[in-house]
Amino acid sequence: MADHTVIGADVDPMFAHTVLSRELAYASGTSMVLADPVQPVLEQNQMVYGYSTAASTEAQNKMSGFELSGNFQPFGGVVVDPAATSFNVTVIQFPDQQHAQAAGEGMEAADFDVAPEQNAHITLDQTIDAKAHWRPGVPSLAATLSDGRYVISVFVQMPTADLNGLRSLADKIFAVQLPLLDRAPGLSNAEMFRLDYDPDAMLRRTLHPAPYLNLESDIEITHTARGYLHNVEAPEAWKPLLDANGVDRVSTAADGGLLFRARDANAALALWSGITTLTPNSAESPGTVPDTDCTRTTNPGNNFPGGGYSAWNHKDKYICTVRYHRYVAQVASDQLVDAQQKAAAQYALLANSQGF
Known part of the structure; x- marks a missing residue:
């Protein structure tokens, strides 16, 4: 899956620093990149496996704090430099398109409902099928898109609460990520065990x-x-x-x-x-x-x-x-x-x- 997930330089050379790379073998293993309420959705829809990566325009201070509230943690719990532009992409495979579609809708709903009074639904300019939301005045945006048997979760963060800029960056990430998944071999649990290790x-x-x-x-x-x-x-x-x-x-x-x-x-x-x-x-x-x-x-x-x-x-x-x-x-x-x-x-x- 890592071979078919974007790195920062795929999106823009300014994303010169890798913040996170994590394989996701179980729904419980997503707790450091997705909100805790998302886990039941993944379990109900029979998550097969996934991969999460994050990149930033600035190197992250190794002494930076950690967020452990159970909210959406797209940088592995690290509190990234607020002056940087950063993003996370998490790609998860499900058994088939039907499970992925249900999972995508459920993941967006579960993440939105972490703070329903503050969050607002939005749409992206180019990736019109994506479900997205942000918290007005907060410089970040989350979007979820089902693509065949995959679900792509994108989180973008900028120094200022520029909704058009956040939308544009999310669109750019989806535009690069979607073609990579077209070449990804969807694998069942049994097929994963039969992969050639070398x-x-x-x-x-x-x-x-x-x-x-x-x-x-x-x-x-x-x-x-x-x-x-x-x-x-x-x-x-x-x-x-x-x-x-x-x-x-x-x-x-x-x-x-x-x-x-x-x-x-x-x-x-x-x-x-x-x-x-x-x-x-x-x-x-x-x-x-x-x-x-x-x-x-x-x-x-x-x-x-x-x-x-x-x-x-x-x-x-x-x-x-x-x-x-x-x-x-x-x-x-x-x-x-x-x-x-x-x-x-x-x-x-x-x-x-x-x-x-």
């Missing part, structure tokens, strides 16, 4: 530094470029780099392992060069491993695609970037020699994996 053998080509598997969606999995960028705090410099070089698969492994698959060998070279340009402070690279660049950093989370990649150990000081054919990999360690050895192991793994 399409295109990406994880088998990725160095696995950890002693055991950690099968979490933001740590050890294969994504498209969009799906991966949901887990990056500041993807604005990385999305163009991945797009320009045709990156169609990204796999991550716990304790600092990552692999990009580019369009071809030439694109991988351009990707490798772009990544090494974005990671200065060069360190010694292993002399026996070609096309390898190592760098020293005090925070690999900030030097690795935009920051926020939860598989990195933040104690690691060294990152090595390796290229082989159409693949570009990164490995990390708190010791340079260990990072160099991991780079050599990753290169060998790629070189020996051409048969599958």
